[in-house]
Amino acid sequence: MFVAVQHFRPYRPSMNQTSDPITPDFWNRIALGTWNMWFEASQVVWLRSMRLAGGGRVGERESRRMVNEKLAAPWELAFGLVFDPATYGQNGAQHVAGESVRHYGAKVSANRRRLSR
Numbered sequence: 001m002f003v004a005v006q007h008f009r010p011y012r013p014s015m016n017q018t019s020d021p022i023t024p025d026f027w028n029r030i031a032l033g034t035w036n037m038w039f040e041a042s043q044v045v046w047l048r049s050m051r052l053a054g055g056g057r058v059g060e061r062e063s064r065r066m067v068n069e070k071l072a073a074p075w076e077l078a079f080g081l082v083f084d085p086a087t088y089g090q091n092g093a094q095h096v097a098g099e100s101v102r103h104y105g106a107k108v109s110a111n112r113r114r115l116s117r
Contacts, residue, residue: 026094033101040108047115069107077103 051062077100081087086095 026098030097030101033105037101037105037108040105040112044108044111044115047112051115069111073104073107 048062048066052059080103081096081099084095084099086092089095
């Protein structure tokens with residue numbers, strides 16, 4: 001199966017972190033996390049296509065799940081950011097970028113693991 005290469009640590013803050021330290025390599029980690037997410041997303045598209053092409057109950061269930069996830073994910077992120085005090089701090093833009101990569105990256109990784117079984 002496919003494996004994403006992670007030579008560097010992509011940006012994934014802890015859930016209880018209220019402010020993100022901005023280091024010189026911050027945007028590089030954001031870019032790496034985004035690239036990693038893109039790579040895993042291409043795997044998810046391929047794996048989902050195989051499930052959908054198979055049809056039947058499995059394909060129907062997967063299509064429903066995909067639509068539900070795509071509708072719910074941006075709302076989860078938006079509400080999480082609205083109520084997070086770090087969003088309105090000095091490094092708000094960096095925090096929003098990092099949280100977006102973390103949020104969607106976690107969803108994509110979970111889908112890749114689930115579909116790879």
